Amino acid sequence: MFNGNRKNARIYSYLIPPVVTSLGMILIMIIKQIYPFGQMGFGYNDNMHQVVPMYSLIWDVLHGRASSVYSLQMGMGTDLSAMKSVFSMSSPFNLLLYLVPRSHILGFIPVMTIIKMACMSVAMYFFLNHDKRFSGTPYSFKALFSIMYSFSGYVLLYASCFSPWMDVAAVFPLFMLAYNKMQEGGGRLFYIIMTAVMLIMNSGLGMMALLYAGIITGIYAIVVIGMRRDLRLNEKAYAAGRLVGGITVSTLAGAGLAAFAVLPCAIKMWEGSQAAGRSIWTKYYETITSELYVSQLGIFQHFMILYGMSFAFAMIIIGVIKYKKEVRITRYMLISLLITLIPLIIDKTERIWNLKEYSGYSVHFGFITAFAVISTGAYFAGKPLNIEKTGKKNTEYNVEAVFEPLERLVYLLAGMVQCAIWAYIYNKLELNETFHALLYFVFVFMVMLVFNIAVCLINKRVFCAKCCYVTVAIEIFAGAYAMIGTPRFYDFSSEQSANYAIQAVSAANGLDVSSSSTDGIRSPDMSLGTNYSTVFQRPTVSSDFDSYCRNGMAEKLGYGVYNKTNADVGGTVFSDAVLHITQIVSRADEDTALYKNLNEYDGFRLYDSIYTLPYAMTVVPDIEGYEISHSYDSWIDSNNVIYRAITGRDEDIVSEAHITESDSGSYTVSIDGRKALYIRLDTDIPVNVSANGNVTAVPKAGALNNTLYGPDDSPRLLYLGIFENEEVAIAVNDMAGNDAIPDIAGIDAGVLDMGRLSVVCNMMKSNKGLSASLYRVKHGNEIKIIANAQDGRSMLLLPVRYDDNWDAETNGNSTSIVPVAGGMMMGVMLENGNNTIEMTFTPAGTQTGMAVSVFTFLILVAACSFASQREISISHELSRTFAVVFIIMWVLFVIAMFVVPFVATVVKLIAEV
Structure with missing residues (x-):
């Protein structure tokens, strides 16, 4: 099996990489007691915070319970166009979720990760086995490099953190195989299909891969074709034109096939960018002129992209020194590798390549770097290397990779002993800081690199590389043992806690929360994080998935904002009722005047909301000059205009509280009648707020007992309680307990009339004609409602976030939809009488994208049919022109992506010095 026999390799070799990869991961999980082999969690950060909720949604889609284009649950309604790409929702790996019980998705993520890693190794092995550049590489080495790819530093960083990115990494070697065959003049249809697959699975990573392909196409045209001595200049131009023309057309064809998925995503991302007022050129300028970002975690993450591949680097170093043949291909391979290493040093280039707007996050395109390093190492591992000169001739020596039966056992035992030693060393070191972990991994990498180079040169006649199997195993084990699971040297922000997914799944099952497409639920103390809605299968105000939409305006109704998107905190009891929030789940003791305790489980309490309104109501769109669709800046005005539209009365439910400042930081509010008191501060420092001596809780993610109200909480209303005919003393103190608060810019306080709240809720419950009859919500992107327009109530108010891609028909006639409360809800205009x-x-872009995909498919069918009957020829003049135009554009792009960021970085460094 290991002796490089081609026949045996074809039969058995494809099993070796996935089996070794899977067993290696399982061994690590057993040793570290990771679930299901123990109690330690496998995932952290986004795997818990975002992936579990998203996989819950995908599970619902696969079982016909949800839509793949829109969710009514996340943030009171979210377009999934961007999310489908960002979270690889269209990945075939997600089909595995169909086989798993919904409540076991959390525990299935390690299994999915192992499967993805196994597929990565198979794809890499397939690439090495079918690309003729690696025909001389021993089969056993191909297996070794394939396993190296599945355990690369990129995977170690992301496997436990955010596994959906691995989906594209698992098919990228096939994309590169198709690309390399294109360079050889074939494989065009294969390349088109792989381009489409990459973009459909994840357009972001797919674009990064196409960016890489475009850069190395220019390198190939200049270095490989341009340096051919057997061709004249016009012949070189013709050959280069055929290459770049074929790749360009094929890339466009692949993008055309994927247009049905890519175009809606691109439009949604573009809308978000335009809403923020930032064009591509603005982003580029901001990236180039931004401050240099340097952090221990960033340096660690960039270095880890290279970790696990010391043997590949050893072969590259030896190959550069010793290999003297195929100069043009060798230079092409090395330059292609170099351009993937530059972004690890130049942060600005990394941000451009990653198509991201911020620094401080590990390199998204790291799988491309890992592939480039491994494929270059495999290239040299299959070449005869010139060790010494004997007389007038160079003596060539091949890599030795043949194992005797006894050697296998010796190397296996030696590797196991060394791995145990490294695990012992790691445990004894107790690395609790990122900097110390960086030193540890650099030490391991450098030791293995030096050892690999030494053992490859220890025999003057043969590259004795068999020992490298042990060094690769040790390096991979040392990295995987530290990184798989939650690395103890990582510090996580509270909102990224791994406990949220665990708690959400546990609470949903333990509290027996029923699913619904219309009945909202809320976690006012943020004990479930922000993305629990899909786990609960209930609409929530909270979601940070809608950061890709940027049209959530929950602050218009007094709700808080988390990470630029909606949060469950804040709001009023009336706005909760308007959004049809019928239950809340909390670890805190909620006010029994507002909520009725139903159930308790594992510290969580499930409450019914006492004050509720119907899901959809017919309202007066214009009363006494107030238009309900108008976007009000004041939460008081927003609550009142909706209240007036519902009741049809010219009165308010919330009034501004008259505040008397008795002393600096001390205020008094007089309450007439029975009112709920809400307050919002404009402050630059964290402060405590108390009412009649009772300090108000300001719960945050991971800090339920927090009492500090800071600048980030400014959109959030604080509920101070229900008071009746009394004066309320409000005290605002800074962190040190001082009353003098010079940094308070203002206090926004209001009182909500509980009597009027009770009347409006009872009115809507008793008069069924004012509420609509909802008779179908299909998958979340189709809603059917019966409503009766009477007494001027010509608008249907829906607690669904406004999006202009909703279409509505009333009695078969198209009708308009308007945003309400700044877009937090939407109104549908009705006809007189009964309305269906x-x-x-x-x-947006769905029909256009589908048309482009169908048109591209038909063109491809016609082209394939035509090509099978006669050869398609391109004129020399056109080909040469295409080559010149491409090279000019390529040079400009390389300057913009590599040269300008490098110069800007140097200038910044000089300025800082």
């Missing part, structure tokens, strides 16, 4: 409203959501 049918609403559908279609992402």
Whole structure:
């Protein structure tokens, strides 16, 4: 099996990489007692915070319970166009979720990760086995490099953190195989299909891969074709034109096939960018002129992209020194590798390549770097290397990779002993800081690199590389043992806690929370994080998935904002009722005047909301000059205009509280009648707020007992309690307990009339004609409602976030939809009398994208049919022109992506010195 026999390799070799990869991961999980082999969690950060909720949604889609284009649950309604790409929702790996019980998704993530890693190794082995550049590489080495790819530093960083990125990494070697065959003049259809697959699975990573392909196409045209001595200049131009023309056309064809998925995503991302007022050129300028970002974690993450591949680097170093043949291909391989290493040093280039707006996050395109390093190492591992000169001739020596039966046992035992030693060393070191972990991994990498170079040169006649199997195993084990699971040297922000997914799944099952597409639920103390809605299968105000939409305006109704998106905190009891929030789940003791305790489980309490309104209501769109669709900046005005529209009365439910400042930091509010008191501060420092001596809780993610109200909480309303005919003493103190608060810019306080709240809720419950009859919500992107327009109530108010991609028909006639409360809800205009409203959501660009995909497919079928009958010829003039235009554009792009960021970085460094 290991002796390089081609026949045996074809039969058995494809099993070796995935089996070794899977067993290696399982061994690590057993040793570290990771679930299901122990109690330690496998995932952290986004794997818990975002992936578990997203996989819950995908599970619902696969079982016909949800839509793949729109979710009514996340943030009171979210277009999934961007999310489908960002979270690889269209990845075939997600089909595995169909086989798993919904409540076991959390525990299935390690299994999915192992499967993805196994597929990565198979894809890499397939690439090495079918690309003729590696025909001389021993089969046993191909298996070794394939396993190296599946355990690369990129995987070690992301496997436990955010596994959906691995989906594209698992098919990237096939994309590169198709690309290399294109360079050889074939494989065009294969390349088109792989381009489409990459973009459909994840357009972001797919674009990074196409960016890499575009850069190395220019390198190949200049270095390989341009340096051919057997061709004249016009012949070189013609050959280069055929290459770049074929790759360009094929890339466009692949993008055309994927247009049905890519175009809606691109439009949604573009809308978000335009809403923020930032063009591509603005982003580029901001990236180039941004401050240099340097952190211990950033340096560690960039270095870890290279970790686990010391043997590949050893072969590259030896090959550069010793290999003297195929100069043009060798230079092409080395330059292609170099351009993937530059972004690890130049942060600005990394940000451009990653298509991201911020620094401080590990390199998204790291799988491309890992592939480039491994494929270059495998290239040299299959070449005869010139060791010494004997007389007038160079003596060539091949890499030795043949194992005797006894040697296998010796190397296996030696590797196991060394791995145990490294695990012992790691445990004894107790690395609790990122900097110390960086030193540890650099030490391991350098030791293995030096050892690999030494053992490859120890025999003057043969590259004795068999020992490298042991060094690769040790390096991989040392990295995987530290990184798989939650690295103890990582510090996580509270909102990224791994406990949220665990708690959400546990609470949903333990509290027996029923699923619903219309009945909202809320976690006012943020004990479930922000993305629990899909786990609960209930609409929530909270979500940070909608950061890709940027049209959530929950602050208009007094709700808080987390990471630029909606949060469950804040709001009023009336706004909760308007959004049809019927239950809340909390670890805190909620006010029994507002909520009724139903159930308790594992510290969580499930409450019914006492004050509720119907899901959809017919309202007066314009009363006494107030338009309900108008976007009000004041939460008081927003609550009142909705209240007036519902009741049809010219009165308010919330009034501004008259505040008397008795002393600096001390205020008095007089309450007439029975009112709920809400307050919002404009402050630059964290402060405590108390009412009649009772300090108000300001719960945050991971800090339920927090009492500090800071600048980030400014949109959030604080509920101070229900008071009746009394004066309320409000005290605002800074962290040191001082009353003098010079940094308080203002206090925004209001009182909500509990009597009027009770009246409006009872009115809507008793008069069924004012509420609509909802008779179908299909998958979340189709809604059918019956409503009766009477007494001027010509608008249907829906607690669904406004999106102009909703289409509505009333009694078969198209009708308009308007945003309400700044877009937090939407209103549908009605006809007089009975109305049957049918609403559908279609992402922008869906029809156009589908048309482009179908048209591209038909063109490809016609082209393939035509090509099978006669050869397609391109004129020399056109080909040469295409080559010149491409090279000019390529040079400009390389300057913009590599040269300008490098110069800007140097200038910044000089300025800082």
